[in-house]
Amino acid sequence: MSALLEVDSISVSFDGFKAINNLSFNIGEAELRAVIGPNGAGKTTFMDIVTGKTRPDAGDVKWGTPPKSLLRMNEAQIAREGVGRKFQRPTVFEDQTVADNLTMALKASRNPFSVLGWRPSAASDDKVADLASEVGLAQQVGRKAGELSHGQKQWLEIGMLLAQEPRLLLVDEPAAGMTLAEREQTTALLVRLAQTRAVVVVEHDMDFVRRLNCKVTVLHQGSVLAEGSLDHVTRNPDVIEVYLGR
Amino acid sequence: MTEKLTRQPFILRNPQVLVVLAVLAVFTVAVTLLSQAYGSGVIPTSTVKVLGKTLCLALAAVAMDLVWGYLGILSLGQMAFFALGGYLIGQWLMYARTESIVAASLAQNPIPPTPAELQEGVANQIFGVVGSADLPLVWSFAHSLPIQLLLVLAVPGLLALVFGWLAFRSRVNGVYLSILTQAMTLALALWLFQNDSGFRGNNGLSGLQNIPGLDGIDQATLSVWFLWASALALALAYVLAAWLVSGKFGSVVRAIRDDETRVRFLGYPVEGFKLVVFTLAAMITAVAGALYYPQAGIINPAELMPIASIYLAVWVAIGGRGRLYGAIIGAVVVSLLSSWFTGGRAPSIHLPGYVVNWVDWWQVALGLSFVLVTLFAPKGIAGIFDRLGGILPPQRHGRDLGPDQGALQEQEAKA
Numbered sequence: 001m002s003a004l005l006e007v008d009s010i011s012v013s014f015d016g017f018k019a020i021n022n023l024s025f026n027i028g029e030a031e032l033r034a035v036i037g038p039n040g041a042g043k044t045t046f047m048d049i050v051t052g053k054t055r056p057d058a059g060d061v062k063w064g065t066p067p068k069s070l071l072r073m074n075e076a077q078i079a080r081e082g083v084g085r086k087f088q089r090p091t092v093f094e095d096q097t098v099a100d101n102l103t104m105a106l107k108a109s110r111n112p113f114s115v116l117g118w119r120p121s122a123a124s125d126d127k128v129a130d131l132a133s134e135v136g137l138a139q140q141v142g143r144k145a146g147e148l149s150h151g152q153k154q155w156l157e158i159g160m161l162l163a164q165e166p167r168l169l170l171v172d173e174p175a176a177g178m179t180l181a182e183r184e185q186t187t188a189l190l191v192r193l194a195q196t197r198a199v200v201v202v203e204h205d206m207d208f209v210r211r212l213n214c215k216v217t218v219l220h221q222g223s224v225l226a227e228g229s230l231d232h233v234t235r236n237p238d239v240i241e242v243y244l245g246r
Numbered sequence: 247m248t249e250k251l252t253r254q255p256f257i258l259r260n261p262q263v264l265v266v267l268a269v270l271a272v273f274t275v276a277v278t279l280l281s282q283a284y285g286s287g288v289i290p291t292s293t294v295k296v297l298g299k300t301l302c303l304a305l306a307a308v309a310m311d312l313v314w315g316y317l318g319i320l321s322l323g324q325m326a327f328f329a330l331g332g333y334l335i336g337q338w339l340m341y342a343r344t345e346s347i348v349a350a351s352l353a354q355n356p357i358p359p360t361p362a363e364l365q366e367g368v369a370n371q372i373f374g375v376v377g378s379a380d381l382p383l384v385w386s387f388a389h390s391l392p393i394q395l396l397l398v399l400a401v402p403g404l405l406a407l408v409f410g411w412l413a414f415r416s417r418v419n420g421v422y423l424s425i426l427t428q429a430m431t432l433a434l435a436l437w438l439f440q441n442d443s444g445f446r447g448n449n450g451l452s453g454l455q456n457i458p459g460l461d462g463i464d465q466a467t468l469s470v471w472f473l474w475a476s477a478l479a480l481a482l483a484y485v486l487a488a489w490l491v492s493g494k495f496g497s498v499v500r501a502i503r504d505d506e507t508r509v510r511f512l513g514y515p516v517e518g519f520k521l522v523v524f525t526l527a528a529m530i531t532a533v534a535g536a537l538y539y540p541q542a543g544i545i546n547p548a549e550l551m552p553i554a555s556i557y558l559a560v561w562v563a564i565g566g567r568g569r570l571y572g573a574i575i576g577a578v579v580v581s582l583l584s585s586w587f588t589g590g591r592a593p594s595i596h597l598p599g600y601v602v603n604w605v606d607w608w609q610v611a612l613g614l615s616f617v618l619v620t621l622f623a624p625k626g627i628a629g630i631f632d633r634l635g636g637i638l639p640p641q642r643h644g645r646d647l648g649p650d651q652g653a654l655q656e657q658e659a660k661a
């Protein structure tokens with residue numbers, strides 16, 4: 001299996017504190033991966049590096065075949081390459097309608113002049129409607145995103161990610177603030193998405209990770225502590241000590 | 247429901263455009279019919295000029311609203327573009343008029359003047375006040391109206407493009423960007439104040455109300471013509487701006503205002519969008535200036551001092567950020583009130599032991615109302631229209647965060 005994303009011994013420090021320490025990580029074209037680790041392990045920072053928000057001090061991030069480095073691109077270019085990101089807290093455009101939010105995310109040219117010339121079509125309307133119903137917001141398309149509940153905002157953001165049609169999806173703690181039923185819905189969706197693309201899920205919640213039923217990478221102090229099936233890593237004494245033992 | 251919304255033509259989705267155009271048309275016709283040149287003469291020519299100039303200020307305010315209300319950049323240098331537009335059209339106005347005067351006086355001589363002699367005479371006339379007799383390089387095209395008109399768009403546009411590229415690329419935002427725009431207009435003003443800048447130092451350009459080639463036409467008529475031109479420019483710019491902010495482009499621009507980091511992760515080149523809006527707004531502002539100064543008759547570097555741009559921001563804030571008609575209302579109401587109160591005609595208020603003289607106290611009152619609007623009515627005067635039109639604010643959480651945070655409200659920004 002060829003790797004879609006290859007993170008090669010990256011390190012980054014903030015004011016001398018090593019948040020990421022010689023971290024390597026691979027994921028294939030259509031794979032689901034859970035990343036777990038205690039608070040402050042560097043999970044979010046890892047996503048920041050892949051998406052171009054933070055520059056690593058050392059190492060490389062390679063993308064696609066033939067591999068090219070993501071480090072020379074800015075956030076928008078990386079996003080256009082097909083890396084989609086779901087933030088820890090839902091970030092949708094509160095002052096705009098659900099339909100506007102989805103329309104903005106739809107895969108299309110991002111050039112300012114192309115955007116100026118962009119007109120809604122029957123196809124784009126259908127897509128927005130489909131996405132809205134897929135994330136359970138069919139009744140809310142005309143409402144402003146700021147009026148939605150926390151869980152609905154999470155769903156809207158997931159809908160926006162789907163609209164982008166990314167090749168790699170980075171999802172930071174999707175289950176936070178969701179009800180049990182919503183969590184189950186989310187796992188099902190993530191599993192289904194991973195059939196056609198790479199999905200990396202950062203999560204605290206062990207039950208959630210178990211339902212994902214995929215390979216798990218355990219992060220600790222900015223490095224990979226263990227990797228394998230959930231049962232495999234939970235038997236690892238180091239993992240038990242730093243994470244599960246508490 | 248969404249299907250229908252997207253299918254409607256632009257005008258139906260934006261009925262406020264029709265209202266604004268209708269009001270503008272009625273206003274223009276009314277002033278024309280009451281003017282000395284074309285009507286009863288109830289409105290004196292000086293007032294027609296004030297009204298025409300006010301339309302130009304409203305045009306600058308619409309551009310300011312694009313930059314601040316929609317894109318979220320509190321630019322405190324917009325009037326630099328306005329004054330540049332004025333200077334560039336002023337160059338032709340002054341050169342062409344001086345040329346005809348010099349040509350007339352040289353025609354008395356037995357030998358007809360050579361083009362070089364003519365140019366020397368013009369240069370002497372224009373630059374005598376700053377102790378120079380050479381035509382500066384920046385006046386190379388002053389003889390040509392088409393070229394100067396082109397420069398009215400090109401120079402401010404290019405300045406905005408270069409300034410914006412440098413600032414946006416290094417991701418300067420918020421207060422720092424505001425200070426940078428202010429520094430830009432201040433630097434330009436200080437440069438123009440110098441006698442050797444080529445723009446007659448603090449004398450500026452004058453006699454701009456006389457239009458070369460239209461000597462037979464009196465100011466009463468010209469003032470109405472300029473009112474028409476200003477109204478037309480405002481109408482066209484309003485439609486352009488409304489179209490710009492209504493579609494997906496407008497959606498992205500407002501998204502940049504509220505959370506530009508998130509927009510980047512959607513793949514949009516944020517800097518490119520900022521540059522397009524900032525540059526376009528600069529060009530609209532320059533057109534406003536090019537129409538304003540022939541009505542004012544004189545321009546000097548004081549017009550570029552940051553305070554002028556700060557006033558523009560105050561008008562837009564009072565009128566209502568993020569509503570294009572709010573910008574027009576703010577500019578018209580506040581600038582007309584300003585000239586009335588500072589014109590010395592407003593009756594003083596006699597308090598026991600103190601006389602409130604409006605010439606001195608108007609600035610204070612304006613400053614106070616700006617603070618009050620920012621605190622208590624962040625939607626400005628346009629907020630009243632929203633409420634009348636039934637555009638109720640959605641049930642959001644928290645209070646408005648004020649000028650720097652776009653449309654975000656307290657709890658959303660924190661969450």
Ligand SMILES: Nc1ncnc2c1ncn2[C@@H]1O[C@H](COP(=O)(O)OP(=O)(O)O)[C@@H](O)[C@H]1O
Binds near residue numbers: 019044
């Ligand atoms: N911009 C930053 N400046 C300073 N320290 C940071 C910054 N970003 C993250 N850190 C630190 O790096 C460590 C890893 O953070 P993070 O990646 O957010 O952890 P996680 O998401 O796994 O909880 C934490 O100790 C955090 O305080």
Ligand SMILES: [Mg+2]
Binds near residue numbers: 043044088
């Ligand atoms: Mg985190």
